[in-house]
Each structure stands twice: as C-alpha cells, then as structure tokens.
Amino acid sequence: MAEVRLENVCKHYDKVVAVDNFNLSIQDKEFVVLVGPSGCGKTTTLRMIAGLETITSGRIFIGDRLINDLPAKERNIAMVFQNYALYPHMTVRDNIAFSLEMRKRPKEEIEQRVREAADILGIEHLLDRKPKQLSGGQRQRVAVGRAIVRKPEVFLFDEPLSNLDAKLRVQTRLELKKLHERLATTAVYVTHDQVEAMTMGDRIVVMKDGLIQQVGSPMELYNTPANRFVAGFIGSPAMNFFEAELAGGTDGLCLQSGEVRLDLLPEQCRRLERYGRKRILVGIRPEDFRPCERHEQGQTISGEVEVVEPVGNETYVNFRAGELNLIAAVGRKTIVQAHTRMVLQPAMEHLHLFDIDSGKSISK
Amino acid sequence: MESESIYDRPPGMRQRFSRALENPTVLGLLFVAPAELLLLVFLAYPFVLGIWLGFTDTIVGRQGHYIGWQNYIDLVNDTQFWLTAFNTFFYTVIAVILKAVLGIGLAVVLNRDFKAKGLVRAIVLLPWIIPTALSALCFWWLYDATFSGISWALVRLGIIDHYINFLGDPWNARWSLIAANVWRGVPFFTIGLLAGLQTISPDLYEAADIDGAGSWKKFRRITLPLLTPLLTVVTVFSTIWTFADFQLVWIITKGGPAGATHIFGTLSYERAMQGGHFGMGAAISNFMLPVLVICVLIAFMFLKKED
Numbered sequence: 001m002a003e004v005r006l007e008n009v010c011k012h013y014d015k016v017v018a019v020d021n022f023n024l025s026i027q028d029k030e031f032v033v034l035v036g037p038s039g040c041g042k043t044t045t046l047r048m049i050a051g052l053e054t055i056t057s058g059r060i061f062i063g064d065r066l067i068n069d070l071p072a073k074e075r076n077i078a079m080v081f082q083n084y085a086l087y088p089h090m091t092v093r094d095n096i097a098f099s100l101e102m103r104k105r106p107k108e109e110i111e112q113r114v115r116e117a118a119d120i121l122g123i124e125h126l127l128d129r130k131p132k133q134l135s136g137g138q139r140q141r142v143a144v145g146r147a148i149v150r151k152p153e154v155f156l157f158d159e160p161l162s163n164l165d166a167k168l169r170v171q172t173r174l175e176l177k178k179l180h181e182r183l184a185t186t187a188v189y190v191t192h193d194q195v196e197a198m199t200m201g202d203r204i205v206v207m208k209d210g211l212i213q214q215v216g217s218p219m220e221l222y223n224t225p226a227n228r229f230v231a232g233f234i235g236s237p238a239m240n241f242f243e244a245e246l247a248g249g250t251d252g253l254c255l256q257s258g259e260v261r262l263d264l265l266p267e268q269c270r271r272l273e274r275y276g277r278k279r280i281l282v283g284i285r286p287e288d289f290r291p292c293e294r295h296e297q298g299q300t301i302s303g304e305v306e307v308v309e310p311v312g313n314e315t316y317v318n319f320r321a322g323e324l325n326l327i328a329a330v331g332r333k334t335i336v337q338a339h340t341r342m343v344l345q346p347a348m349e350h351l352h353l354f355d356i357d358s359g360k361s362i363s364k
Numbered sequence: 365m366e367s368e369s370i371y372d373r374p375p376g377m378r379q380r381f382s383r384a385l386e387n388p389t390v391l392g393l394l395f396v397a398p399a400e401l402l403l404l405v406f407l408a409y410p411f412v413l414g415i416w417l418g419f420t421d422t423i424v425g426r427q428g429h430y431i432g433w434q435n436y437i438d439l440v441n442d443t444q445f446w447l448t449a450f451n452t453f454f455y456t457v458i459a460v461i462l463k464a465v466l467g468i469g470l471a472v473v474l475n476r477d478f479k480a481k482g483l484v485r486a487i488v489l490l491p492w493i494i495p496t497a498l499s500a501l502c503f504w505w506l507y508d509a510t511f512s513g514i515s516w517a518l519v520r521l522g523i524i525d526h527y528i529n530f531l532g533d534p535w536n537a538r539w540s541l542i543a544a545n546v547w548r549g550v551p552f553f554t555i556g557l558l559a560g561l562q563t564i565s566p567d568l569y570e571a572a573d574i575d576g577a578g579s580w581k582k583f584r585r586i587t588l589p590l591l592t593p594l595l596t597v598v599t600v601f602s603t604i605w606t607f608a609d610f611q612l613v614w615i616i617t618k619g620g621p622a623g624a625t626h627i628f629g630t631l632s633y634e635r636a637m638q639g640g641h642f643g644m645g646a647a648i649s650n651f652m653l654p655v656l657v658i659c660v661l662i663a664f665m666f667l668k669k670e671d
C-alpha cells in the first residue's frame with residue numbers, strides 16, 4: 001500500500017518559485033502523469049518526492065510516513081532518469097543488482113531477482129554488456145530494470161522516453177503501461193508530451209509556472225478543460241481561440257467576431273446571461289468542425305483555405321474567415337484544395353467559453 | 365588518335381610530391397619531423413652519451429676509456445649504493461602513496477560546491493607553482509636544528525619540550541624529505557583528479573542515493589572506478605618525477621647526514637659533479653632506467669586502453 005500525498009508543497013530557489021503550493025493525493029497503484037511546458041516545475045516536484053531536492057515548505061507523505069526529512073535511500077522509491085544515469089563502468093547485471101547489493105541482500109536472491117527483472121524486460125542477453133555497448137532503447141530498458149528489481153513502493157519517471165525515436169517511444173510507452181499493470185505499483189511520470197500524458201495516465205496533472213492548472217482523467221481534461229491554458233495544451237492540433245462579442249441573435253444570443261456569427265445553444269445563452277460580460281474568449285477544437293455544402297449565417301463559418309496539411313488519417317485545413325485564422329481537422333476522404341472557399345460547421349455543443357482576463361472556463 | 369592529354373604524361377616531380385602528401389603516413393611523419401628533430405638533439409643525444417659514459421672511466425678533464433661493466437661491479441659492492449637504492453625506493457613508494465591518498469581526498473573535497481571555490485582551488489595549486497628550489501629552501505629553514513619554525517610552534521604549544529633534530533637523524537631526515545615532497549606533489553594529483561571528478565555526471569550519484577548507497581559506497585563503487593584510468597596516469601607520472609627527484613633532496617640534506625638520505629639523483633650528482641667521476645655518476649643514473657621504462661610502459665598501456 002503506497003499512496004503519495006503532497007500537501008501545500010512549495011520549492012523556491014532563491015527568488016525563483018519552481019513549485020507553488022502543490023496539493024495532490026495519489027492513490028495506491030495509480031499512474032499519475034505530470035505534464036506541462038518546459039520549466040513548469042515537473043522535475044522539481046518529482047525530485048522532491050524522490051528526496052533529491054529539499055522541500056521549502058509543505059509536507060509529503062508516502063503511505064502514512066511523513067518523508068520530508070527522510071533521505072532518498074530510506075524512501076523506498078525507484079527513479080528512472082531522463083538520461084538513464086546508468087553506471088558506465090558496470091555491466092548491465094551489476095547496474096541492476098547495485099541497489100540490492102547496497103541493501104545487503106543474499107547473493108542467490110540478487111541473482112534471482114536480476115534474472116526476473118531481465119526476463120520481464122527481455123534483456124537477459126544483455127546482462128554482461130556495459131551501457132556503452134547498448135542502443136538507446138536497450139539502455140532505457142536497463143534503467144527500468146534497475147528500478148523494478150527493487151520492488152519499490154513508488155516509481156518515479158522523469159521523461160524516460162524523450163531520448164528515443166518516435167516509433168520506439170510509442171512502443172515503449174505501451175510496454176511501460178503494461179508493466180505498470182503487471183507490477184501494480186504507484187507511479188509518478190513526468191513528461192512534456194501531451195500525447196504521452198493522455199495515453200499513459202490514469203490521472204493527469206497539468207502544470208504551468210509551478211502551479212497546478214488542473215487535475216483529472218485524460219478525457220476530463222479534453223472535454224472540460226478548466227482554463228484556456230489546459231484547453232490549448234491538451235489536444236493536437238491545438239484548440240482554436242478567438243475573442244467574440246455577445247450580440248442578440250435570431251432567438252437568444254449569438255457570438256460575433258468580425259464577419260463570423262454563431263448562434264448559441266439555449267443552455268449556453270442562459271449561462272452567459274448570468275455571466276454578464278459582453279466579450280468572451282471562444283475555443284473550438286479542430287476536430288469539432290464539420291465541412292458543409294452551404295453557408296448559413298449563424299450556423300456555419302465560411303472562409304478561404306490557405307494551407308492544407310494531410311497527415312494520413314486526417315487532414316488539417318488552415319483557413320481564414322475574415323480576421324480569424326482557424327485550423328480544422330477533417331476526415332481523409334474530404335478533398336480540400338488550397339485557395340478555395342470552404343464552409344465549416346462547428347459542433348456548438350462542444351464549444352469552450354473562457355473569461356478573457358482570467359482565462360477560466362465559463363462553459364460549465 | 366595522337367592527342368595527348370595531361371593525364372597520360374608521366375607524373376612530374378611536383379605531382380609525385382603532392383600525391384605523396386595525400387598519404388596520411390607520409391604527411392604525419394612530415395608534421396612531427398621538427399618535434400622529432402628537437403627530441404633527438406636534446407634528449408636522445410644526452411641519453412646515449414649517458415649510457416656510453418657508464419661504461420667508461422671518464423673523470424673530469426680527462427678523456428675516458430672503455431672499461432666494460434667495471435663501474436657497475438664497483439657499485440654493486442658499494443654499501444653507499446645499496447643504501448641509496450633503498451632510500452630511492454622508500455622515498456618514492458611512501459611519497460607517491462601519500463600524495464595519491466591526500467590528492468584524492470583533497471580533490472573530492474574541492475569538487476563540492478562551496479563559496480570561493482575558484483580561489484581555494486587556485487591556492488591549492490600554489491605549492492606546485494612555486495619553484496622547487498624556493499620551496500626546498502623554505503623546508504630547509506623549517507627543518508633547521510635551531511631556527512625550525514615547526515619545533516618552535518610545537519614547543520610553544522607544549523607538545524614537545526626540546527627542538528626536533530629533523531635533519532641530523534637518518535630516519536627523521538628521510539621522513540622530513542618525504543613530507544616536503546608530498547607537500548609539493550599533492551597539487552598535481554588534486555588538480556588532475558579534480559578535472560576527472562568533474563567529468564562524472566552528478567546523476568550517477570543521485571541514482572546511487574536512491575539505490576541506497578552511502579558516501580563511502582558512492583566513493584568506492586562509483587568515484588574510484590571511474591577515476592582509475594586517470595589516477596593510474598597521474599600516479600605513473602608522479603612516480604617518475606619522484607624517483608628521479610634531485611632538487612628537494614639536494615637542497616634540504618645534500619644526501620646527509622653522512623650519506624643516509626642519498627637517492628640515485630643526488631648520489632650520481634655528487635660522484636660526477638663533485639667527485640669528478642663522470643663515468644661512475646652516469647652508471648648510477650643508468651640504474652634508474654629500468655624502473656622508469658616500466659613506469660612509462662604502464663602509462664602507455666593505460667593511455668592506449670583509454671582510447
């Protein structure tokens with residue numbers, strides 16, 4: 001049983017606030033992903049859990065133990081480093097066995113557990129090699145092997161896949177996920193790649209400038225982002241944003257931005273009446289556009305196609321409607337030509353609405 | 365067709381030369397030629413001359429004659445020579461071990477992050493920068509029977525009640541020389557190893573922290589193995605210099621008291637330059653050769669392995 005609890009955790013480096021008032025409760029066996037842009041404090045948070053960084057204020061618990069002042073080696077955690085940090089002068093076997101040796105386990109037990117870990121990861125044939133003689137993917141496995149051999153209470157991963165090529169990354173992330181299911185150990189995983197976060201996490205913590213922006217399951221973050229930052233960070237291509245004026249429409253309210261006009265659904269009208277302000281930020285995901293035959297003011301957007309980017313399974317269409325530059329993802333069967341006019345209908349029920357100043361969601 | 369292109373002509377001098385330059389071996393030899401020439405004149409010539417002199421009875425002001433192994437036979441029957449051999453090995457082994465241990469320790473300490481790190485590192489280098497003759501003179505004063513600063517301080521602190529006879533007693537003199545040599549030689553180890561320590565990724569220590577290794581284990585299992593190649597090279601160099609030392613011993617004890625602290629370098633100098641027996645002096649120096657050759661071979665092997 002190992003749940004990890006962070007209470008009001010802060011980390012300051014002189015004047016820099018790396019992590020600000022971090023609160024999170026990670027359940028036993030849960031796979032939590034910390035995601036966010038570079039410098040948002042992901043690594044710092046992970047290192048505080050690991051015991052490699054002191055905690056400026058706040059408390060961290062593993063299980064019922066307060067671990068603030070516990071040295072790394074007594075926290076019963078294992079960590080996979082971004083550049084693996086394998087001991088270059090030791091064989092793979094010795095690398096994996098090192099932590100057990102330090103804990104003075106008997107020889108036979110070490111041998112057996114190293115074998116077991118190597119078997120799980122399919123690296124038995126590499127046991128006598130030095131790290132220098134391994135490929136990037138193999139090194140990554142050894143680093144994972146070094147972590148799992150200990151059977152720790154918590155796994156910590158700091159961007160373990162960022163040194164692999166795109167294809168291997170996809171494959172390895174699947175393997176890590178399977179491994180997690182098999183070992184059923186609490187895991188905290190840091191990445192800056194939102195796809196990795198979405199595919200691997202039971203829950204995702206989105207961070208920015210040391211602050212938690214939102215915590216939720218992958219689909220929660222996708223469907224109901226708490227603010228503009230999360231909305232823009234999750235999903236690829238990124239959500240379209242534009243500012244719009246609220247105006248009286250045919251019946252109820254509509255959004256007006258230049259020549260673009262969209263009638264709001266009754267429920268949205270009610271919420272915006274309560275909200276009261278006249279200008280809001282609108283977000284539409286590229287995949288929520290549907291191509292149409294005919295333009296109908298209030299329902300569709302008509303614009304000129306500027307660039308077409310086919311990626312195979314779908315096609316990204318960059319188009320311009322008056323002042324607005326928008327991107328839409330349409331099915332691969334839709335034939336789109338650059339420099340032609342195109343009519344798109346947004347799925348109004350999936351529209352995201354934000355306060356212009358705070359960026360907070362007002363959709364719900 | 366009678367037309368003759370330039371490619372069919374037999375290559376001229378110039379073309380042959382430029383083609384030869386394309387060959388890396390030829391070009392390489394050409395590049396090192398000036399350095400080789402210098403080495404030949406200033407190292408190889410005296411070296412060969414030294415070996416030749418060892419087989420002659422040359423004394424100052426007289427052309428010598430070839431006398432075969434006579435010098436060496438005389439030396440083997442000379443108790444002063446055997447004492448000198450013992451001194452040289454004792455001095456080298458003890459001093460190098462002390463320098464290595466202190467050098468590693470100091471390097472590890474200086475590798476930590478602390479204020480004024482650069483300044484302290486520069487200070488550590490001082491003993492090595494000061495001309496040996498100068499520091500030897502200082503030690504000579506410190507070891508002086510009546511003016512010794514060390515004795516004075518120890519008496520003042522109440523640790524001893526009369527001055528230590530540093531250089532008058534054979535064993536005191538040997539240890540005093542070793543102390544001076546260690547003081548002078550530690551910076552070489554420290555700075556060399558510090559450079560090596562800085563190439564070790566801090567991640568490794570963090571990984572070891574998490575793996576449960578304490579300070580000593582981290583040193584034994586990570587620092588030391590990763591530093592071994594460099595340590596070997598540094599040790600070999602230091603061994604060569606210590607073994608062939610001259611200045612420190614000559615200035616502080618002149619081989620005394622009564623020849624008890626002679627090492628090969630000083631004995632050779634005394635016999636050749638002061639006694640005028642060039643042949644004998646050269647023969648003594650030549651005894652150093654096998655040891656130095658072995659050291660150089662070890663260094664060479666390690667450097668090669670590192671490639």
Ligand SMILES: Nc1ncnc2c1ncn2[C@@H]1O[C@H](COP(=O)(O)OP(=O)(O)OP(=O)(O)O)[C@@H](O)[C@H]1O
Nearest residue numbers: 013016017018037038039040041042043044045192
């Ligand atoms: N040792 C340090 N001294 C001063 N500031 C630091 C230190 N380590 C990190 N920071 C700062 O703390 C903030 C968070 O850094 P952190 O390494 O946690 O970011 P990250 O989210 O892991 O970014 P990345 O995706 O680039 O790895 C950054 O602004 C960084 O500059």
Ligand SMILES: [Mg+2]
Nearest residue numbers: 042043044158
């Ligand atoms: Mg990071």
